[in-house]
Amino acid sequence: MINSLKDLIENKTLRNLNSNIYRILEKSLSGNEINIEESEALFSTKDDDFDALLNVANHLRNEVNGNIVTYVINRNINFTNVCHMGCRFCNFAKKIDDSDAEWLSIDQIVGRAREAWDRGATEVCIQGGLHPKLPGKFYRDIILNIKKELPSIHIHAFSPFEIWYGAAKNKINYFEYLTDLKECGLGSMPGTAAEILDIKVRNILTKNKLSSDEWIKIIKTAHKVGLKTTSTIMYGHVDKIQNWSNHLFKIREIQKETNGFTEFIPLSFVYKNSPLFHNKNLNVKAGPTDIEILKMHAVSRVFFHKYIDNIQVSWTKLGPKKVQLLLDCGVNDLGGTLMNESISRSAGSQFGQELTAYEMAKIIRSKNKIPAQRDTLYMTKEIFDNHDPKFYEPLVKRSSFEPLKFLN
Numbered sequence: 001m002i003n004s005l006k007d008l009i010e011n012k013t014l015r016n017l018n019s020n021i022y023r024i025l026e027k028s029l030s031g032n033e034i035n036i037e038e039s040e041a042l043f044s045t046k047d048d049d050f051d052a053l054l055n056v057a058n059h060l061r062n063e064v065n066g067n068i069v070t071y072v073i074n075r076n077i078n079f080t081n082v083c084h085m086g087c088r089f090c091n092f093a094k095k096i097d098d099s100d101a102e103w104l105s106i107d108q109i110v111g112r113a114r115e116a117w118d119r120g121a122t123e124v125c126i127q128g129g130l131h132p133k134l135p136g137k138f139y140r141d142i143i144l145n146i147k148k149e150l151p152s153i154h155i156h157a158f159s160p161f162e163i164w165y166g167a168a169k170n171k172i173n174y175f176e177y178l179t180d181l182k183e184c185g186l187g188s189m190p191g192t193a194a195e196i197l198d199i200k201v202r203n204i205l206t207k208n209k210l211s212s213d214e215w216i217k218i219i220k221t222a223h224k225v226g227l228k229t230t231s232t233i234m235y236g237h238v239d240k241i242q243n244w245s246n247h248l249f250k251i252r253e254i255q256k257e258t259n260g261f262t263e264f265i266p267l268s269f270v271y272k273n274s275p276l277f278h279n280k281n282l283n284v285k286a287g288p289t290d291i292e293i294l295k296m297h298a299v300s301r302v303f304f305h306k307y308i309d310n311i312q313v314s315w316t317k318l319g320p321k322k323v324q325l326l327l328d329c330g331v332n333d334l335g336g337t338l339m340n341e342s343i344s345r346s347a348g349s350q351f352g353q354e355l356t357a358y359e360m361a362k363i364i365r366s367k368n369k370i371p372a373q374r375d376t377l378y379m380t381k382e383i384f385d386n387h388d389p390k391f392y393e394p395l396v397k398r399s400s401f402e403p404l405k406f407l408n
């Protein structure tokens with residue numbers, strides 16, 4: 001394991017690296033940013049070069065985050081699964097008349113937030129489908145009513161797609177719309193719906209209903225009004241390495257301009273129930289391979305070094321065993337406990353609705369790292385260096401999946 005740049009240079013195995021990979025990794029370890037072509041070279045590594053990439057990502061993680069791995073106690077509230085956008089990869093969306101169509105009332109949403117708060121959540125993460133009958137003031141009312149009941153809870157809500165929809169419904173521009181939501185109590189936004197910021201890929205995935213330019217415009221406006229957001233990539237479908245590198249580059253350019261991203265979250269395409277995967281006319285991959293997953297997290301760490309400090313793993317998509325592995329490949333954050341996860345589950349993911357804080361701590365400790373609870377904006381709440389988070393049963397009773405059984 002590399003502990004310093006000196007160790008890397010003196011390490012015999014790494015002396016035998018492909019000279020270009022050696023140069024790129026050394027460049028990154030010296031604190032210089034790597035370019036698009038260099039990130040493509042890292043995505044293409046094999047054998048010793050690949051091992052070196054993982055080691056360097058781990059080294060950079062340690063340099064930035066030390067031995068601390070964080071998580072946030074939150075609850076996911078997907079208030080409606082009705083959506084008429086028709087993204088080809090999505091199995092979450094239902095039609096208005098489907099028997100399993102759902103739309104929670106404001107009171108139900110507030111009730112769920114209260115239940116989460118009483119279980120120790122500091123955040124509610126709220127997203128939903130673009131319901132055709134959604135009143136223009138619905139997003140605003142969600143925020144106002146939750147804040148009335150729970151003034152201190154952080155509301156992390158509404159993807160750029162929902163902001164696009166809400167602003168259009170209210171016939172106002174993004175700046176006015178986001179300023180109003182912030183004044184109502186919105187705390188931050190998920191940077192989801194980014195998928196891959198490339199028109200050809202978006203045409204296949206989402207019919208480009210929300211274009212890359214609009215996504216970027218909404219995100220930059222959010223940052224401008226003082227709302228931090230996450231950043232994401234959804235990969236492993238019809239995409240190529242070049243798309244990944246270009247996407248990372250666009251995210252880094254935004255960060256240079258606004259410094260508004262709190263973290264980067266690679267989201268594996270969950271293929272099982274996705275209509276996109278079952279479309280015989282398209283050559284769609286069955287999600288990223290295990291090697292690609294490792295590379296995506298490691299290259300992200302290297303590429304965003306000095307710009308985005310937090311690389312988050314999505315446990316809902318990957319499960320505890322891969323989470324464990326990724327803690328040595330650049331990842332320093334496990335995201336939220338979630339309590340109710342439905343988007344990945346409807347796509348066919350089998351990793352349940354909740355990882356409790358106690359379970360997250362066990363996973364983190366299993367890699368000799370120290371768990372810490374954070375808030376949404378990465379302020380540390382408690383470091384569990386010599387004690388565990390309180391044990392509690394998951395909110396929704398599990399039928400079979402037991403996360404800790406899957407650990408090494």
Ligand code: SF4
Pocket residue numbers: 083084085086087090091092093128129130161
């Ligand atoms: S991905 Fe989101 S916007 Fe697209 S169809 Fe599904 S719920 Fe609707």
